[in-house]
Amino acid sequence: MLGRIFSTDHKVIGKQYYFLSLFSVMIGLVLSVFMRFHLIYPDKKVKLFELLWPTGAAGGIMTPELYLSIMTMHGTLMVFFVLTTVPQGGFGNFFLPIQIGAADMAFPRLNMLSFWTTLLALLVLLGAFFVPGGAPLGGWTAYPPLSAVGQIAGPGQGDGMDMWILSIALFSIASLLTSINFIATVMELRAPGMTLDRMPLTVWGWFTTAIISLLAFAVLLAAGLLLLFDRWGGTSFFLPAGLVINDRILRNSGGSPVLWQHLFWFFGHPEVYIAILPGMGLISTILSVNSRRPVFGYKAMVGAMLVIAFLGFVVWGHHMFISGMSPYSSIAFSVLTMTVGVPSAIKTFNWLGTLWGGKLRLNVAMLFALGFVSVFVAGGITGIFLGQPAMDLYLHDTYFVVGHFHLIMGVAAVFAMFAGTYYWFPKMFGRMLNETLGKIHFYITFVGVYGIFVPMHVAGLAGNPRRYPDFKEFEFLSDLTRLHTFISHTSFTVAAVQLLFLFNLLWSLWRGARASQNPWDSTTLEWSVPSPPPHDNFGGEPVAVAHGPYEYSVPGSDADFVMQAAPAKEPSA
């Protein structure tokens, strides 16, 4: 039993990451429902709030500080423990070694250490709810000076903020170890014949994501360390002179809060691609499998991923247009930001090219993959608006930004996770998910997310600031009350539908129909082993790869697909 919990098997670790994130996403989702409820019923007394937060919601009414702490924890849980964790730690761990024909990761014990460090990071983060003062208030970006001065900036900025920084530092270390493992595995442990141009795009996604993580999380770790010194050591890295907070004069001098912004966003922007690149690889695969066509422009897809990874490191300034940076820098960051549109458009074009003329199989994985393309385009286009310094002056810190990043980073990545779950569940657990429940789940979620996040863009254009705990004091926002009511009720519906997914998942774990070895007629290596795969993946058999990853509808072959592990064709005389 202990051996199964403290396992070095990449498949067990992959599932552990998946369930860790499932737990995190449930908390994150409930917190978002609490926020949406409070926004439209700020004066309603809620017994549950009082039960959960006897001081923060005394009498059942949420204080503004409690709202901000819930917002912070929602963002942190979702960005780190869901968007960063499932695509890479969950699916990546389970499938990367199998897809390249390896028996395990390059460093299995290090892999186990990564998982347990991540779990510790999650527990420390959740611990912030229980320390005096509660969870921090600063959002997932933890901007100084308010994140660096302690309790005087608000109840959660004391012990809660310390827990937050500690959790993120632990998470960074775990992510660095994971990245080392992923890159070394891809570089060294590919089976004979698994050349770079035969790697599935999922593997390319995990590989580029690992490279980004290796560079980005090291910078976040450095930033977190300096922030801790400012809090505990009395240093002034991020704290300027002359600060007066809550009638208290601080004795710091010479530091700069903008320095934190530079360090944070040097991590924070690549983080967006950490969340989305594995999904891009997976969506390419699912579209190809379910339209029975090879991925259109495989090499361009790989190139686009590498270009996105590179550009991700040179656009961080677009988060800081209003920080007082030189307009010349703004223009440079703006132009580079627009450039990200080029590889993104290449990917979208190639996804459509893959679908073109295909025999579409509209199973749930495919529906979520199509949904991914849709929200990726919708969220990407609003990014072009925000990437213009002149537009951003107005739109910065409004609901336009909230709508934008939820569509492109949140929903797109989550759709990739759902697609991955419906596609890979049979391989991971040996049973099929229920397709009918899955379709209900997809259609309501798909319509629902547009119902939530498109109106947010409208609210943002109307000047509605983000992070406000309620809007009742603001005359100019009174026209938006009905819009917010609509957003909130849609979000309650979408949240409720996720229970259907949860039910489907848990029910199918024990009662789902048995999965065959290759239920989707896919070509990659994980489908040439039993479902679920045995302990060392290939039963000690040597693996030889003779085919590309997407040989669908190949003229002259018996089936409409050729497995990567199928023997090479005899050269015809």
Added chain:
Amino acid sequence: MTAALRARVAATGAWLASGAMITLFSALASALVIRRGIGGDWASLALPPILWLNTALLASSGAAVEVRRWGAAALLGAAFLAGQAWAWQSLGLALSSGPAAAFFYVLTGVHAAHVAGGVAALAWNSWRATPGSTAAARIYWHTLGGLWMVVLCLLLWARS
């Protein structure tokens, strides 16, 4: 896995870990350069002379690794750590006394934490060396040696 592959995998892992460490120090170094430029409160800092002795200790430890004297290398590494502790003592400034001192402590502290891990790896190798563990320890240790030179140059540049 064959022994040769194991050694190669370990070396690749160590190179990647080096990449992460170099990035970590680049972030701290760029923070120093920016902070020194904007603050207007950068006070000059007299570096403790023992740093030169420590540099020699770390360099000879690196040389000992090259001739595969793992025990000696570990001892020299531990001596470097003791010397760094001496340097912190003799600097005698509080963290909050100014940005130059703060960066001195942060840079040397983060470096020392990595050196402590390296000393453990070297000691392990003197006990039971495998092709993988020696290849990884060698890369890791020389990276730390190189990073110390960078940190030292940075501190020399930023002392006034």
